[in-house]
Amino acid sequence: MKAEKLNPSVKMAVILVGAVALSFQYYITVNVTVFLGFMLMLVFFSNAKKKSILALLLPAFLAALGLFFMGLYYARGNSLSAESMESVSNLPYAVRAAASANLLTALQLATRLLAFAGMGIFFGLTTDGERLVFSLMHQCRLSPKFAYGTLAAVNLLPNMVKEYGQVRTAFEMRGIHVGPVSAKVIFTMLVNSIRWSESVAMAMESKGFCSEEPRTFHYVLHVKWYDILFAVIVLGAIIGGTLILTGIPGSI
Amino acid sequence: MNWKLKDILMIAICAVLFGVVYLGCTNVGGMISSVLTPLGMGSLAYEPFYGIYFMAAAFAVYVIRKPGAGLIAEILAAIIETLMGNFFGPIIILSGLVQGLGFEAIIALKKYKKYDRMTMIEGAILCSVFTMIYNLIVSGYNKIAIPVLIIMMIVRLISAVVFDVFVTMGLAKGLVKAGLLKGYRISGVVEEDAAE
Incomplete structure (x- = not known):
């Protein structure tokens, strides 16, 4: 056990x-x-x-x-x-x-x-x-929209960390010094986050994800x-x- | 409720981002805390970052402008923080609920119509007060001397107003100007708010 x-x-x-x-x-x-x-x-x-x-x-x-x-x-x-x-x-x-x-x-x-x-x-x-x-989803009736949305976001975490490094490097290359929680970095990352959310939503829907219809579950x-x-x-x-x-x- | 997949993903991905920033800050907080611990003020070190902790709710409420946005965003953020791994685990969901209620209550009182700076300030204050009540009960702060609690409360309030009003509104308006929030209610009305 x-x-x-x-x-x-x-x-x-x-x-x-x-x-x-x-x-x-x-x-x-x-x-x-x-x-x-x-x-x-x-x-x-x-x-x-x-x-x-x-x-x-x-x-x-x-x-x-x-x-x-x-x-x-x-x-x-x-x-x-x-x-x-x-x-x-x-x-x-x-x-x-x-x-x-x-x-x-x-x-x-x-x-x-x-x-x-x-x-x-x-x-x-x-x-x-x-x-x-x-x-x-099965025990607490969380809607699949929220469930898969959360999973998609969490799985973007490694990309987010990578992106954070890249954005900071990009600022340093242009001679702009940025601290660890600089608003400039957060803004750039927010821009990317919103673009990601649009493309991930589009990708999920184009592959047939539909939150209104009843669905079957593998697990x-x-x-x-x-x-x-x-x-x-x-x-x-x-x-x-x-x-x-x-x-x-x-x-x- | 009429939530599109795109809105959910936007909130969830922003929650991940704010979660990463917040986790980075708690590491800094941990370092300051170990310096302050011998003085008995170790728990104070985390207070300056509480505003970042509330940002998911503030940002969602300000951008999405729909009933339930603050609550749903904070619960999503809490589930995500649980999945990202921290030593409080799912107990984060309890505090997330309390934070979401703080913003949600103010916006609901104004019938989901007013989203100016004053509303956001009131939301940030209520959120700080609610989380302090949560700390009084759950973290046992009711056993701590009142002057110490007042110092913590002041730091938390300042942090909440700075991050959840000025930084959040600034970021959201910047995003509107960059043309990224076209599908959201905020983009049509941001100029009116700016005029106030």
């Missing part, structure tokens, strides 16, 4: 509902469990490469660290400045108590972000784009028993865990 076989729409719905459920609780235990659970699924039940997991985890950890320090210094109610944190042991008890309250907030925020990242990375590395769009994705099982386990763990911890006073 591999995570790649899960129905993409179900996977997406579980993650969206899970994210909303996580947003209304502050238990570090729940957040860490979600993060570790998804990472374990990724390592043991998917074909994701370790290297690509790390490549996505790194920015997630950086963002979590940023949120951690923001919570540590600027939590609402008992904020501490950076200077007063330097010699913690010399500080009076009240200040250290405030710091520990802040530490709790900081951990709550940072672990929640990691829980989101765990789910997001799991989805990203186990979901094929085409399968996602096909599944959105049809279905919801299977293991999709339901996945949804029950993940959402059960998040919602059940939150409810259990609410019943135990003093749990974090």
Whole structure:
């Protein structure tokens, strides 16, 4: 059983509902469990490469660290400045108590972000784009016009990156210095994008793509028993865990 | 709704473009963030780029001028960003929905008739406010001290107004002048807006 076989729409719905459920609780235990659970699924039940997991985890950890320090210094109610944190042991008890309250907030925020990242990375590395769009068409009634339009646009991405390099080189050759997000470059690329959209639409329609007529599908994705099982386990763990911890006073 | 394949492709391809620009910016944001992190302001580093994040909605609303343009553009952009790969995955779709609602709400209030600079400014402001409410709930910003949130909000507002009003309108008008947006509602009315 591999995570790649899960129905993409179900996977997406579980993650969206899970994210909303996580947003209304502050238990570090729940957040860490979600993060570790998804990472374990990724390592043991998917074909994701370790290297690509790390490549996505790194920015997630950086963002979590940023949120951690923001919570540590600027939590609402008992904020501490950076200077007063330097010699913690010399500080009076009240200040250290405030710091520990802040530490709790900081951990709550940072672990929640990691829980989101765990789910997001799991989805990203186990979901094929085409399968996602096909599944959105069959399970979520996305119209084929939007589905194939999205796919066509995404598949233009490599051309877009190449184009970006060419446009910048063209400006440099004429002695015009352009920054990485110069409006001149964006404008030139927008011009090309609109021309592409016209030619791609024309190409699709001339090859018989018609969005109004009923059509047949080569790939049809279905919801299977293991999709339901996945949804029950993940959402059960998040919602059940939150409810259990609410019943135990003093749990974090 | 009367959406042509060409319109969908235009929005989707522009969403890919804005997505690429935004991804480039978040890398810069990540670098600034690691410098600001020891000061506790790491999350502030991403705020100057929020305007680029909202650009798909602003551009679609301004060019297409049809009910639903902002919402559909942002959901498309969010699906595309999910496909392009980032660590938030499909959770982006939640924030995309919120952003799209920001612009859509203002344009709907004006009955899809007014598209002047003031409307776009109001859209950018509402979009910033909506996303901040989203951050308060989903990112847990309700636990952060209010003065810090105010600083973040101000940076986000400035970024939204610069990118989604001045840059977006400038780009769209440039495209009209280049004769590229002939099939869209914007091309007939851009001169009227310029006169205001």
